[in-house]
Structure formats: structure tokens, C-alpha cells
Amino acid sequence: MKCRVCRGPAVIDIRRHNANFCAEHFLRLCRDQVEKAVSRFAMLQRGDRVLVAVSGGKDSLALWDLLTEMGYEVDGLYLGLGIGDYSDSSGTYVRAFAEARGLHLIEVDLRADEGFDVPTAAAATRRVPCSACGLSKRHLFDRAALEGGYDALATGHNLDDEAAVLLGNVVKWQTDYLGRQRPVLPAGDGFPRKIKPLVRLTEREMAAYCVLRGIDYQVEECPMAAGNRHLGHKETLNDMEVRSPGAKHDLYFGFLDRAVDRFGSATDDEDPVALAPCAECGAPTTGDTCAFCRLAGQARAAEPVTLRPRRRSR
């Protein structure tokens, strides 16, 4: 197995590129793929200040590393979700990464700063944990990016993530979500610009990137996500990819090239929804109180829940 670029011994094969790479040229490939995504979708301009949402997992730490290497000014944002040992060790990985590289890390702790945590919010609102968590993360990420005056909020969603979300939206033909499933959402209406620079790279590639760059990361999946539908869609796509290498890439980029605009625009200009400031926090919302403040209100009033790993059969 030889590197496609230098013919030296390869360390990884990438079937959808039909090629093998040595460590040096694999790392270059990763940077090239991020640069390609950034430029193709006009995610960033030289000199932009970026806030990257870091979970302690491979994708977000690799993203922080990659964007920093590419010369952007990148700070990290870590949100303590209060998911037992999983959150404790996630925070440790993030802090160690930032300290070793002298990077600036912003920390928000849901329980200490907002008065609740994800397990309690899920129980109090009877939401699926991933739903309560996602809602909280989106709100607090947006707030931190705006308060810090960052040009963009970057998240570590990779090709596996985006293809799985897309498959989920397609099998139910959720046309409103489909119209907004883009690698960039422009700033506006009280929201920061949101970018996903890893959409051309897979989970497996990000894991290899971290190993080769000596980045220690949280390997475990979130215990509350076990068995969720998103992971089921990932399995489905992994099976498809084995039968037909490149299937995830074709699904996602074919959608962006030929279908997404049929479902709506990134800004929803054609069908504007009236947004007004939330009565409690000032964030843009379609009602009086935003969904985050409603969730937080219910969760703060509830008895804190001790995490029991949720294992649902599928």
C-alpha cells in the first residue's frame, strides 16, 4: 500500500478517493479538503475571527487544530452539559488541548451558569435528550458567538453527520429542514454566521487525523445518544458505503448541487417568518419567549436528575 502522492508507505486507504496516503500527505489531504469546503462555500475570509464549538471529541478538536493551522484566529467554546462522567472527561480533553497549544477557551457550564443540565432538561420537558441538548447548544453557541463579536461559529459536523441528517430529513421529507441543510448559514436576524468546514471529511478520517496529530480526544459516544435514530441512519449509510464507495459523498453533495434550492433558501427570504426579541433573553424568536428560555424555565424548576445511561433497543 503506497501513498498516492509520494509512493512512500501508506498509513490509510480512502476508498471513495480510491487512494492510499502516508501520514504527511494524509494530513495535507485533510487541510486541502477543509480549504476546498471553506472556499467553495465562502465560509470564511482571511482575517476572520472564528469561534469553534468544541465537545472534546475528534471532530471539533481536529477542526480547531485545522483552522488554527490555516491561519485563522480561532477561539474554542466548551459547553458543560452535565452528562455525568462523560461531560467531566470531555472537558478535560478540551482544556488539555487548549492549554498545550496556548489557545483561548471559553467555558459555559449549563448547571453552574444556567441552573440546569441536559438530563434534567430532558426529563422535565419530556423531550428526547438529544433534542433538549441540541436546543440548548444552538442557543448558547449563538449567544457566545454574538457576544464575542466573532465573524463565524464553526462546528465539527463531518460528512457522516451531514449525510445521516440528510437521510433522516429525506425519509420523512421534512422540506423545511431540507431547505436549510447547508454547510453555511449566513449571519442575520440576530444569528451569527454558521459554518461546517469538515463536510468533505469523514468520521474515520477525523479519527486518523487526531491520531496522527497527537490529539487526545473523547472516544466514547455520549451515553444519552445511544440508540437514537441519527445513529441508525449512520449505520444505514455505512452499509451503503461498503456496497458503493462514495455513496455518502454523492448523497450529500448531489443534494447541495441539484436539490437543496428546490426546498428553500438559506435565509428563507421567500417565506420570511416574523422574529422578535425573546422577552427574557432578547434572542430572536417567533413567540414571546424563546424555546431555550421555556426549556430552561421548566428545567430549573425541576428536581435535578441523576444520569442513568439510556439504552434503547432498536
Added chain:
Amino acid sequence: MKCRVCRGPAVIDIRRHNANFCAEHFLRLCRDQVEKAVSRFAMLQRGDRVLVAVSGGKDSLALWDLLTEMGYEVDGLYLGLGIGDYSDSSGTYVRAFAEARGLHLIEVDLRADEGFDVPTAAAATRRVPCSACGLSKRHLFDRAALEGGYDALATGHNLDDEAAVLLGNVVKWQTDYLGRQRPVLPAGDGFPRKIKPLVRLTEREMAAYCVLRGIDYQVEECPMAAGNRHLGHKETLNDMEVRSPGAKHDLYFGFLDRAVDRFGSATDDEDPVALAPCAECGAPTTGDTCAFCRLAGQARAAEPVTLRPRRRSR
């Protein structure tokens, strides 16, 4: 396990309906589902003369039975594809069905009437067998329906078939195919009306229908189709259906309700392609000679191929 309708002993459970049925009420369910599809999509009107394309498999024989029971005047069309023993036994099932019920069967034999067969056509044109076969079937079905003056050509595509084709078109975002993937294509431009009355019923239900109605059918899959991508998509959807009963139905009918019109119209009025009669056979085509006549020309000139079952690894 009790019948949802009469509380008598049930013979089949249908998870996506969350219900069980006795033989009598299952057969009624099948008729109701066909009537619902026919009326919802305006497939047929009282008194219509229908030509049903029969392969000898469960779906097409069940469809012939169902439409006849519903009072339509339905003739059968069997196309001998020349796929070795598989074709020989398929024809036997079709003839036995028609004779036992006094129904009129039209037979076309590719080798005897057109001078070639599917294995030879596939080899001569270097097409995948399913592609050469599908092209031949569409052409000869259309011709027979038009020559016989039928109001509609009906095929036995069921929910599994349509959902799998849809998934295949979606993963590659083949927008032209997506715009035309409808349960009815209206007549026009030298094509007969085409209808798929079984889109609300699954493979498993059609097999049960045949067993309960005493219809003998070809159980084997076509040996040339083994390992094709369509069967892979069916497996994918079967896995999804186990995790989430109703997934196939939601995928297909959600597409018809909320997405298909975004990809084109059934008649392609908006982007008309100029069609002219084929120089050889007169069928509508975009070129001088239609794709069928080109395929037939190459296949007739080739040495006949003896069928070897094609087993591809996936």
C-alpha cells in the same frame, strides 16, 4: 392474534398498520388499498380497458386478479425474455393463471418475435442485464398497449419496488427521474397511460394475497438480477422498516405529497423534449432511431448467448 375487523383468528400482522387480519379481511384490505390508490391518483375510470404486464411473479398476477375482481376489463401481456429455465417456468405460471380464469393473454416472445433475447442483448450492448431488459419491456409494453387500444397499461410495482427505486434516485439525486417517479403517467406523445395500482401494498402482502387466493406464482427471483443495486436498496429499506415501521410508506408517500412536484411534472410540459417517430418502428424518440431498435439491431447481429447465472458480489 385477532383480526382488527371481526376479532376472529388472524392470519397476518401488518406492522405499519399496527393491526392483524383474518383471511377475509386481509383480502378486503388489499382490494381497499388498490381502490384507494386508483381513486386517489385517478388511475382508472369505470369501464376502462386495461392491459396488465404479467411476469408470472406474485405482484403482477395478484394485480391481474385484483383489477378483474374490481370489474375492469383486463387482459394480460406476457413477454418471454429468453432467460433460460426462469423464463420457461414464468410463462407456465402465467398461462395456467389465465386459462383457469378464462382471461385473455397476449404473448410476445423476444427471441421468436423480435430475433433476440435478454442475455444476448445485454452481452451485445455491454449493458447491465436489468437495463437491457427494462428498455425492451418498456418498449414492447407500450407498443402492445397502443396497438390493442387499451386505456391504460398497468404494472405490478409495489411499495417495496417504488420505495427502493426512489431511494436509488435520491442517493444519486437523479432529478429527472425523481420528477417522473409517479404512480400514474398520463397518456400522450405516443405513450399509453401507465399506472401502478399496487403502490399501497408491500411484497410480503402480495405474497400473502396470492397464497390466500390460491394463485401459483414464480417464487424465484430472476437469476440475472441477483446482486443488483435495486435489491441492495430493498435490503436497506427492510432494515429501516424493522427499526421504524411505516418507513417505506412515509418515504414514498411523503415524496409524492411534498417533493415530487419540485423535480418536474409528470408530462415534462415545462421542459418539452422534441419527439419524432423512430425511423425503424415509429415509436416516439428524441433521435432518428429509438433506443429499442438500436439495442435490437445490435442483439440480432450477435451470436446468441447461453445464460450463465450472474452472481456479483456486493
